[in-house]
Amino acid sequence: MTIEKLKPYLPWITLVVLVLLVGAINPSFFNPTALLQLVADIVPLFIMALGMTFAIYIGGIDLSMQQVANLVTVVATVYLAQFGVFVALICIGAGFVIGAVSGWITTRQFVPSFVATLAMGFIALSGARFLSGERALSMNAEARDASFGWMFGNTAGVPHELVIAGVLLAIAWFLQSRTTFGRALKAVGAGELAAVASGLNVDRIKIMAFALSGTFAAIAGLMFSVKLSGGDANLANGFLILAIVAVLVGGTPLTGGVGGVINTLVGTLIVVVIRSAMVYLEVDATMQQMIFGIILIIAIAMTIDRSKMRIVK
Amino acid sequence: MATTETTKTIGSGFPIGRETLVKWAPLLVLIVLCAFFALMEPRFLSTRNFARILIAASPTLMVAIGVTFVIIMGSIDLSMEGAVSVCAVAFAFCFLWLGGTLASWAWLALPIAMLVGAAVGFVNGLIHVKLKIPSFMASLAMGFVGTGLALMMTGGDRIRIEDELFRSLLTERILNFPLMVYVAGIFLLIAWFIQTRTTLGRNFYAVGGGEDLAVASGLNVNRVRIMGFTLAGVFFSVGALLAVGRLGIAETATGNNFMFLSITAVVVGGTALWGGIGGVWNTLVGVLIVFVIGNGMVVIGLPGYVQDGVLGILVILAVILSTDRKSISFVK
Numbered sequence: 001m002t003i004e005k006l007k008p009y010l011p012w013i014t015l016v017v018l019v020l021l022v023g024a025i026n027p028s029f030f031n032p033t034a035l036l037q038l039v040a041d042i043v044p045l046f047i048m049a050l051g052m053t054f055a056i057y058i059g060g061i062d063l064s065m066q067q068v069a070n071l072v073t074v075v076a077t078v079y080l081a082q083f084g085v086f087v088a089l090i091c092i093g094a095g096f097v098i099g100a101v102s103g104w105i106t107t108r109q110f111v112p113s114f115v116a117t118l119a120m121g122f123i124a125l126s127g128a129r130f131l132s133g134e135r136a137l138s139m140n141a142e143a144r145d146a147s148f149g150w151m152f153g154n155t156a157g158v159p160h161e162l163v164i165a166g167v168l169l170a171i172a173w174f175l176q177s178r179t180t181f182g183r184a185l186k187a188v189g190a191g192e193l194a195a196v197a198s199g200l201n202v203d204r205i206k207i208m209a210f211a212l213s214g215t216f217a218a219i220a221g222l223m224f225s226v227k228l229s230g231g232d233a234n235l236a237n238g239f240l241i242l243a244i245v246a247v248l249v250g251g252t253p254l255t256g257g258v259g260g261v262i263n264t265l266v267g268t269l270i271v272v273v274i275r276s277a278m279v280y281l282e283v284d285a286t287m288q289q290m291i292f293g294i295i296l297i298i299a300i301a302m303t304i305d306r307s308k309m310r311i312v313k
Numbered sequence: 314m315a316t317t318e319t320t321k322t323i324g325s326g327f328p329i330g331r332e333t334l335v336k337w338a339p340l341l342v343l344i345v346l347c348a349f350f351a352l353m354e355p356r357f358l359s360t361r362n363f364a365r366i367l368i369a370a371s372p373t374l375m376v377a378i379g380v381t382f383v384i385i386m387g388s389i390d391l392s393m394e395g396a397v398s399v400c401a402v403a404f405a406f407c408f409l410w411l412g413g414t415l416a417s418w419a420w421l422a423l424p425i426a427m428l429v430g431a432a433v434g435f436v437n438g439l440i441h442v443k444l445k446i447p448s449f450m451a452s453l454a455m456g457f458v459g460t461g462l463a464l465m466m467t468g469g470d471r472i473r474i475e476d477e478l479f480r481s482l483l484t485e486r487i488l489n490f491p492l493m494v495y496v497a498g499i500f501l502l503i504a505w506f507i508q509t510r511t512t513l514g515r516n517f518y519a520v521g522g523g524e525d526l527a528v529a530s531g532l533n534v535n536r537v538r539i540m541g542f543t544l545a546g547v548f549f550s551v552g553a554l555l556a557v558g559r560l561g562i563a564e565t566a567t568g569n570n571f572m573f574l575s576i577t578a579v580v581v582g583g584t585a586l587w588g589g590i591g592g593v594w595n596t597l598v599g600v601l602i603v604f605v606i607g608n609g610m611v612v613i614g615l616p617g618y619v620q621d622g623v624l625g626i627l628v629i630l631a632v633i634l635s636t637d638r639k640s641i642s643f644v645k
């Protein structure tokens with residue numbers, strides 16, 4: 001068995017090994033209730049990583065997700081009293097539009113996706129700062145519970161966040177694996193020129209991929225906002241690196257084409273386990289970002305498909 | 314950033330060539346902006362206000378010049394936020410440890426900070442070239458590591474630098490402009506010298522203009538790339554020193570906002586993301602555009618958050634305008 005054959009299973013192996021290691025250090029890690037809560041806490045990050053998967057799957061990247069989520073926390077908080085549960089539609093619509101515009105700028109205007117999404121992120125930030133009046137806002141607790149109380153809570157010991165995450169994962173998986181759109185995504189990720197030559201409307205597929213990543217960023221922002229019961233132009237900061245790490249550690253390479261949403265599930269779980277390991281090992285909170293940065297570099301180096309890049313710029 | 318280039322098509326229908334237009338457009342934009350703000354609010358034109366713009370712009374100018382070299386090579390460096398934070402914090406620790414005033418051995422902290430910057434850039438270049446990771450991602454990850462490192466060193470605290478001699482960067486004025494503006498000017502000239510009068514500078518353009526050709530003519534492209542990133546790191550550290558001199562504080566947040574401002578400045582100044590075009594004077598114009606917009610908006614009374622949005626739109630427009638659409642089939 002060579003390393004190349006082993007590669008698709010590496011994320012799974014990493015996850016199992018990590019879980020066993022952390023469990024060996026701290027047996028209370030396997031306490032089911034605590035474990036469920038641990039996973040439930042990371043659901044907004046998982047949703048963001050799901051969206052990021054689409055952008056990376058086609059070989060692009062979406063650096064605006066964090067700012068889209070920030071904007072959504074503000075939008076949700078400001079308009080909750082007025083629109084109730086329908087504020088979710090506004091939020092998701094905003095994410096979809098911002099993502100679609102990023103995609104349009106990338107595909108039709110030939111602006112590399114990291115610049116286009118970076119810039120769109122700052123436009124979103126501008127909107128968030130305007131709407132919030134540069135203050136940290138908080139939700140009316142009653143209105144929140146009436147509209148979004150269902151997001152958090154337990155049914156038969158299962159936190160509702162996990163159900164939401166499961167549903168979104170199922171939708172994303174269905175889109176990716178059981179639709180022509182999903183096939184087209186894979187074709188674009190595997191080789192854009194070949195996809196064009198075979199008559200696919202590549203531009204539309206890429207725009208849709210970015211729109212999806214924007215949509216998922218918005219859902220993540222909405223959940224985050226409800227969870228913390230407020231909105232702020234900086235609330236979701238720090239999520240971007242973790243989302244990218246989750247996707248790449250899961251085995252979807254920066255060059256796109258392979259991997260997918262199930263990989264991102266594994267990647268997110270790896271991130272959770274590493275995080276809780278750092279807590280058990282009493283790694284200083286200030287060191288965590290550095291460690292994730294290094295993990296990111298290692299993950300990219302291990303997954304990237306160098307045969308696709310004649311010149312690495 | 315994977316781009317595929319087909320043959321360059323030459324010539325276009327405009328009476329003024331597209332290249333001439335792209336070359337002079339940034340300067341025109343700057344002049345128009347200045348005229349606009351001056352019309353809206355005459356106080357914009359005062360020396361005091363210009364000094365304010367230049368003080369705010371100096372650290373970003375240094376960072377933007379650093380990334381200019383990398384962009385000329387057709388790569389990109391997004392590590393500036395982390396690099397600036399690490400350099401600022403490393404400088405502050407060394408400075409205080411060695412005596413806390415420039416009049417003592419603590420001046421050694423200045424070259425040490427620059428070495429730290431060079432080291433960050435060197436590692437950046439190594440990761441990019443040796444592990445064959447696209448530079449935007451390699452440097453973005455390094456930036457996260459840098460911010461994390463700065464956070465670890467400070468534990469989230471602010472470090473104050475109160476040495477009067479060092480703070481004279483801001484407090485001492487010659488002809489109404491503080492010393493840091495002149496320091497930035499000197500480093501701008503050094504960058505210009507590197508760009509036009511050294512082999513390294515010409516090699517940056519060779520790599521950016523066409524990597525295949527550069528390789529075919531025997532250039533060690535990997536070495537040029539690593540040196541480019543290292544040089545960028547040195548300029549990031551100068552930016553960090555000026556930023557610390559301006560505020561008198563070194564902290565993890567010292568590097569905040571540098572990434573978007575400097576990339577915007579470089580691109581708006583007319584240096585193409587595809588490499589091979591532009592240079593440090595473009596970057597000077599770009600930085601001035603960014604800070605004139607920021608300052609002018611405050612002067613005419615617009616709230617600060619409008620600036621982020623305007624810069625976001627500006628950077629997209631600048632990339633669109635500087636892209637020769639006939640020569641590109643797709644971008645990632």
